[in-house]
Amino acid sequence: MIAYIIRRLILAILTIWAITVLSFVIIQLPPGDYVTSYIASMSASGIGVTEAEAQALRIQYGLDQPIYVQYLKWMGMIAQGRFGMAIEWGRPVMDVIGDRLTLTIVISVAAIVFTWALALPIGIYSAVRRYSIGDYIATLIGFIGLAIPGFMLALIVMYVGFKYFNASIGGLFSAEMADAPWNWAKFVDLLKHLPVVAIVLGIGGTAQMIRIMRSNLLDELRKPYVMTARARGLSEARVIMKYPVRVALNPFISTLGYLFPYVVSGSIIVSMVLSLPTVGPLLLKALIAQDLFLAGTIVLMLGVMTVVGTFISDLLLMWIDPRIRFEKQ
Amino acid sequence: MQSEQKPLLSVRNLKTYFFQDEGTVKAVDGATFDVYPGKTLGIVGESGCGKSVTAQSILRIVDQPGRIVDGEIVLRGADGNDVELTRLHPDSREMRDIRGTEIGLVFQEPMTSFSPVHTVGNQIVEAIRLHCGVNEREARIKAVETLRQVGIPKPERRIDEYAFELSGGLRQRAMIAVALSCNPRLLIADEPTTALDVTTQAQILDLLRQLQEQRGMAIMLITHNLGVIAEMADDVVVMYLGRVVEQGPVDAIFHSPQHPYTRALLRSIPSIESTPRVELPTISGSIPHPYNRPSGCPFYPRCPEFIPGTCDQAEPALRAVSEQQSVSCFLYQSQVSQGQGTKPSEGMA
Numbered sequence: 247m248i249a250y251i252i253r254r255l256i257l258a259i260l261t262i263w264a265i266t267v268l269s270f271v272i273i274q275l276p277p278g279d280y281v282t283s284y285i286a287s288m289s290a291s292g293i294g295v296t297e298a299e300a301q302a303l304r305i306q307y308g309l310d311q312p313i314y315v316q317y318l319k320w321m322g323m324i325a326q327g328r329f330g331m332a333i334e335w336g337r338p339v340m341d342v343i344g345d346r347l348t349l350t351i352v353i354s355v356a357a358i359v360f361t362w363a364l365a366l367p368i369g370i371y372s373a374v375r376r377y378s379i380g381d382y383i384a385t386l387i388g389f390i391g392l393a394i395p396g397f398m399l400a401l402i403v404m405y406v407g408f409k410y411f412n413a414s415i416g417g418l419f420s421a422e423m424a425d426a427p428w429n430w431a432k433f434v435d436l437l438k439h440l441p442v443v444a445i446v447l448g449i450g451g452t453a454q455m456i457r458i459m460r461s462n463l464l465d466e467l468r469k470p471y472v473m474t475a476r477a478r479g480l481s482e483a484r485v486i487m488k489y490p491v492r493v494a495l496n497p498f499i500s501t502l503g504y505l506f507p508y509v510v511s512g513s514i515i516v517s518m519v520l521s522l523p524t525v526g527p528l529l530l531k532a533l534i535a536q537d538l539f540l541a542g543t544i545v546l547m548l549g550v551m552t553v554v555g556t557f558i559s560d561l562l563l564m565w566i567d568p569r570i571r572f573e574k575q
Numbered sequence: 576m577q578s579e580q581k582p583l584l585s586v587r588n589l590k591t592y593f594f595q596d597e598g599t600v601k602a603v604d605g606a607t608f609d610v611y612p613g614k615t616l617g618i619v620g621e622s623g624c625g626k627s628v629t630a631q632s633i634l635r636i637v638d639q640p641g642r643i644v645d646g647e648i649v650l651r652g653a654d655g656n657d658v659e660l661t662r663l664h665p666d667s668r669e670m671r672d673i674r675g676t677e678i679g680l681v682f683q684e685p686m687t688s689f690s691p692v693h694t695v696g697n698q699i700v701e702a703i704r705l706h707c708g709v710n711e712r713e714a715r716i717k718a719v720e721t722l723r724q725v726g727i728p729k730p731e732r733r734i735d736e737y738a739f740e741l742s743g744g745l746r747q748r749a750m751i752a753v754a755l756s757c758n759p760r761l762l763i764a765d766e767p768t769t770a771l772d773v774t775t776q777a778q779i780l781d782l783l784r785q786l787q788e789q790r791g792m793a794i795m796l797i798t799h800n801l802g803v804i805a806e807m808a809d810d811v812v813v814m815y816l817g818r819v820v821e822q823g824p825v826d827a828i829f830h831s832p833q834h835p836y837t838r839a840l841l842r843s844i845p846s847i848e849s850t851p852r853v854e855l856p857t858i859s860g861s862i863p864h865p866y867n868r869p870s871g872c873p874f875y876p877r878c879p880e881f882i883p884g885t886c887d888q889a890e891p892a893l894r895a896v897s898e899q900q901s902v903s904c905f906l907y908q909s910q911v912s913q914g915q916g917t918k919p920s921e922g923m924a
């Protein structure tokens with residue numbers, strides 16, 4: 247088992263390395279570089295940029311060098327814990343990202359917790375009381391939730407909040423808290439804003455989770471071990487929760503690693519509508535501006551988190567499912 | 576023998592139907608039989624004739640959309656009081672206690688009968704703790720003891736293993752241990768050896784016999800294998816399409832079978848005397864589709880002794896043909912009793 251974990255660890259490191267190459271290549275793919283898009287946006291606002299100025303910029307950011315040199319330089323910087331300058335912002339990448347990464351994690355975790363807290367009980371209910379009125383209602387609401395795009399829901403929530411509750415929904419903080427340093431009051435302020443955001447972000451995934459949980463559980467409920475558990479005289483609730491639900495949860499644990507980047511990339515538009523200070527909109531902007539260091543750093547961080555998340559969910563799965571534990575020995 | 580003792584379990588006219596969109600499956604349609612203390616009742620019949628659903632009905636664990644629609648299941652309690660199981664709520668405390676302590680169940684597939692993510696011990700200890708009111712440590716000691724009794728070597732180690740770590744034979748032994756952990760007076764074994772190889776099969780049957788001697792429990796042994804019946808059963812119930820067509824002591828069933836279906840079943844098993852390389856007779860025709868059962872006697876379309884105008888008109892009732900043997904067939908019912916046969920079933924569901 248230890249050997250298996252070490253193998254996974256090596257694989258994870260290799261994957262992260264591959265992610266650095268890929269993210270670098272993808273960011274370089276569009277024609278031109280940061281300077282081209284800088285010149286374009288400058289001339290759009292009526293300011294000309296001379297060839298000499300452009301060349302100076304390129305040399306300043308090392309854009310004149312061959313691509314592999316740029317890559318190696320970038321890697322060298324990252325190895326030293328430096329992520330370079332966000333060119334467009336004129337500030338170090340880490341400054342620009344700042345709290346955004348933490349806040350993104352907080353929002354994503356909140357959305358996932360909301361999704362699971364709602365989807366798992368409803369999915370269990372739907373499977374156990376299959377074809378009941380409750381099951382049909384859950385299915386209907388689930389499909390409506392799935393059909394409404396997140397940004398639309400965000401707009402509706404904002405409109406309703408504004409019109410009927412005179413509350414401005416959006417952002418993660420009240421106006422007076424946004425730039426305040428972290429303290430207890432700011433934390434409470436964040437907690438107040440979090441539920442609406444979590445619901446808007448989580449609702450689409452909830453509908454999907456309900457379907458997955460329902461069908462997983464239906465498969466398990468048919469298995470003989472459920473009937474033998476009943477035959478031992480356990481109460482129905484205990485039978486269901488201890489055996490088939492436990493087994494039906496395994497696939498959820500195994501997708502834990504993918505959830506985070508899924509929520510981040512799926513939430514860019516919603517984040518823009520709700521003006522959330524997350525990395526999603528930042529990434530979009532950096533990609534448009536071909537801001538190599540900023541975009542590269544964000545993609546790399548998301549990649550690392552996915553790999554780490556997958557690694558953790560593998561370990562969790564081994565811990566809760568003995569079949570996997572034995573297979574990997 | 577039987578008349579001296581009261582049955583431990585009496586099933587009367589049990590009907591368990593599955594209500595589905597496509598139609599109603601009459602899985603058990605008027606089954607009647609008794610199980611006597613300390614005896615083995617063999618229930619035999621082709622696959623799909625409702626043997627498993629009968630067992631599930633007795634334990635009140637029939638799956639949705641199945642329901643007991645009629646009949647009685649009476650369990651004679653240890654204190655002499657009768658309990659009518661069909662009147663209890665399936666999830667009531669009383670019914671659940673009966674499941675753990677009065678009736679144990681062993682299934683065909685020992686692998687899938689255990690949870691894939693819990694140890695064998697976890698599942699035995701759970702049952703013992705629930706019904707015997709002992710603490711975790713005592714329950715574990717009792718569980719190890721039970722595993723030892725069913726012939727599992729090194730039970731103190733095996734108890735912490737998962738079902739998939741055990742061999743097929745050990746797994747079925749462990750399943751028997753779970754069923755017996757709270758000393759039930761009746762063990763229902765539903766095809767307990769069907770998934771096992773021949774040697775293991777013989778060992779498991781030996782074990783069941785030995786446990787029955789030690790504990791004096793009754794066994795309801797469900798199988799489609801007449802060889803197993805001949806070896807194990809004291810009494811036999813032959814089922815066809817949810818109904819009991821014949822019942823009696825094992826000798827009577829094997830030596831003077833009365834129902835045409837029983838005779839056909841017996842002809843279809845090889846014996847030492849049968850000529851080699853001659854094809855065994857099979858029962859002609861196939862089992863009717865469960866949505867589409869024939870009216871009258873369910874066996875008449877395949878019956879070599881079909882009486883037109885009688886067998887397809889009315890359902891024969893189970894009648895005694897000797898002191899201990901009963902048959903449900905018009906061949907053994909006088910003209911007078913014919914009229915008293917049950918009405919033809921209301922159309923086809």
Ligand SMILES: Nc1ncnc2c1ncn2[C@@H]1O[C@H](COP(=O)(O)OP(=O)(O)O)[C@@H](O)[C@H]1O
Pocket residue numbers: 593600601602620621622623624625626627628629638639640641865
């Ligand atoms: N859960 C269920 N849903 C619908 N039909 C069922 C279910 N369980 C059993 N049946 C039907 O009941 C009939 C009897 O099945 P069963 O008791 O399992 O037969 P067997 O004698 O082989 O054990 C079969 O026609 C089967 O299709």
Ligand SMILES: [Mg+2]
Pocket residue numbers: 623626627628765766
């Ligand atoms: Mg069966």
